[in-house]
Amino acid sequence: MGKKIRIGMAGCGVVGGGVIELLSRNAGLIERRLGTVPEVTRIAVRHPDRVRTLSEAARNATFTTDPLALVDDPEVDLVVEVMGGLEPAGSLLRRALEAGKPVVTANKALLAEQGTALLDLAEQRHTDLYFEAAVAGGIPIIRVLREGLSADRVLRLRGIVNGTSNYILSRMSREGMSFEEALTAAQAAGFAEADPTLDVGGGDAAHKLAILASLAFGVHVDLSRIPTVGITDISAGDHDIAQGFGYVIKHLARAATTESGELELSVEPMLVAKESGLANIHGAMNAIEVESLGLGSSLLAGPGAGSLPTAMSVVSDVIDVSRNLQAGAQGRVPPRAYPTDAMEGASIARRDDAWARAYLRFEVEDRPGVLGFLATRLGEESVSIERMVQRRGAGDPEHRASVVMLTHRANLGAVTRALRTVSERKDLVFSAKALRIESSDSP
């Protein structure tokens, strides 16, 4: 019989309700594995009268409208924060950690903004801050980064961490849908919010990348330093052309160490080789590929969202923290991730300094000399072309054509400059875009 664990829960919506439901439904096996079933004794919600009936694991819970009251309550051993938002969640976490009370949270926005400070605080107070549910709920990536790779050096990570964007790209790529059609389908399937900006604009993925990169490399990642491009500019034609070259377009969050010891970060649609692991992640699935010095490359894939996987990740964390409480071993795994020697004091690389192969697509006036013009401008910026294809779309007017080029490894700043110069000739070039091609080589 293990020591009793009493949970104070802030927020009681879909995820919070799911946590209570899982603790009740799986009580038998949790009791066997933990020696007790954690009980929700206090719940902080704005409108206690609106909470629906709660199952067994919260049968004796009392309500409060003040989340901070959970911290001072002697009947609370562990705080579960599933209210979301920066405030009052931030104040709650600070107060709980300050008081040495362990916290389990699913709040990615808060962690992306203040994660480093909160983890430092947990470390100072020898307590636990767990947040598996905040990033890719169905994939135990936080556990793997904090514990599985505790003696290894991460070299690169890249992931599909937004289920909505991946759902949209998958349907465009596999069924030829337009972006708008695929977005409508995602909304109908319940994957996309009414306002999908945070998903398709890349903001949500950037939040997750900030959390992952700070854990993987032990350095603080400032959210505003992550170059972020969404998927709204990708057309069905891009998917089609990419496939012809043996690639799939995926929205990747990536972080990699550079040769000069900097950290390169980005969230953007990229071309990945058809037979790679990430290219075969379809629909609303998430996946994260980690490359480390000792283990090499590993891929973790699973459901990215959904209230059940998220609630399940919260419950796993609750059990882990409960074990620490029972053993008197709070802070057993250092909350703060420490950088390796190589990353100590590492700075974030400037986007324009990065090198990669690129996919360039130009909509041009279909007349002699255009290709020469494009090639000359690219050449002036030392962007060299590996492959080229010219084609006319089904509905395109007579005099228009698409020119697509795959470049050799090039400086991305130079690519941006070349596209800018090219676009100045509005009589010849109607649009120009560049997507990065992900290299499968080690960084």
Next chain:
Amino acid sequence: MGKKIRIGMAGCGVVGGGVIELLSRNAGLIERRLGTVPEVTRIAVRHPDRVRTLSEAARNATFTTDPLALVDDPEVDLVVEVMGGLEPAGSLLRRALEAGKPVVTANKALLAEQGTALLDLAEQRHTDLYFEAAVAGGIPIIRVLREGLSADRVLRLRGIVNGTSNYILSRMSREGMSFEEALTAAQAAGFAEADPTLDVGGGDAAHKLAILASLAFGVHVDLSRIPTVGITDISAGDHDIAQGFGYVIKHLARAATTESGELELSVEPMLVAKESGLANIHGAMNAIEVESLGLGSSLLAGPGAGSLPTAMSVVSDVIDVSRNLQAGAQGRVPPRAYPTDAMEGASIARRDDAWARAYLRFEVEDRPGVLGFLATRLGEESVSIERMVQRRGAGDPEHRASVVMLTHRANLGAVTRALRTVSERKDLVFSAKALRIESSDSP
């Protein structure tokens, strides 16, 4: 500054040497994350004089020829067993756990045979038995099963857990090699042993499945109860035909709960849908797909073998156990996996009671009536045919043909009986084989 951790290591071959090397090379980051660098103070090997120079983490190590001496040594806090084999490794583990000394091991044969008893012993003595390196060294599957899924019910797991077999099948499938050519290539690439029986015969995969299934379902799995078929009977033609139907042939270790609450286990080559996650695991990679009630389906993929990933997994376990020692929290995660209510007292399903779709291939005399004969015999056993193709191989004699059938869901015992009856007509049927088709549906 964390409490000092002193390791007694049994065995000092490639993996043991790798552990010492990693502890030395990553000393800086391990010290930051653990507060100390575990030191190897005692090494048990048969021939101490043959051990090559050891690096920093073992600079003060003394040698013994008696592994059991590690347990009684007060200078040893933690035993690392990387000697392999059933004895004296088994005695060493029993003695260490009996004395309450935590153990990290990479010994899959020992765990497959005696895992349940050893884990029970660790549990009784409130100590730790960690073994991430024993199964799919580069994939943190043990951690995920024991901790990430601690509040979930696993419904099914299936994996590619033998890198050699997957390397051979990949080359056959992608390059049209024969089994013999691919095996030679695997040996040349250093993936296959001189005697590859344990790999290509499925024995190694069965060891790993016994360990995984007992952790996932909390029940003891008797190695001898796992129906095991190797890959030696798969031809380049099978790969070719499977691909034509949209499948890839993979050697899978699988465990699933059945509707009647039994556990179904097998190691065998199977047809898996081309676009599934497991179909896209190439070369010597390993992958394990876990389906659980709460999280749904997740896939973990990574390097399956190699001394560096294996040593890295041992070191991760050493750090985990060290954290428990420092926090006085040995046995923090119950060593023994407890079954869910659904699996309590579950028995192993008989192979012949299983139902699945199947791929059947007959080499037959090419004359009228043969098809009718095959179809009649299958019909008599209620095996119904979904698709059929007849073809003649390039080098086949004039009068021979291959008949390939994909069946609807059928009882596998009935399939076996039908193949037996069919094979009795030696004048018509030269050979008959059946491969199971893996369903992507939930179990």
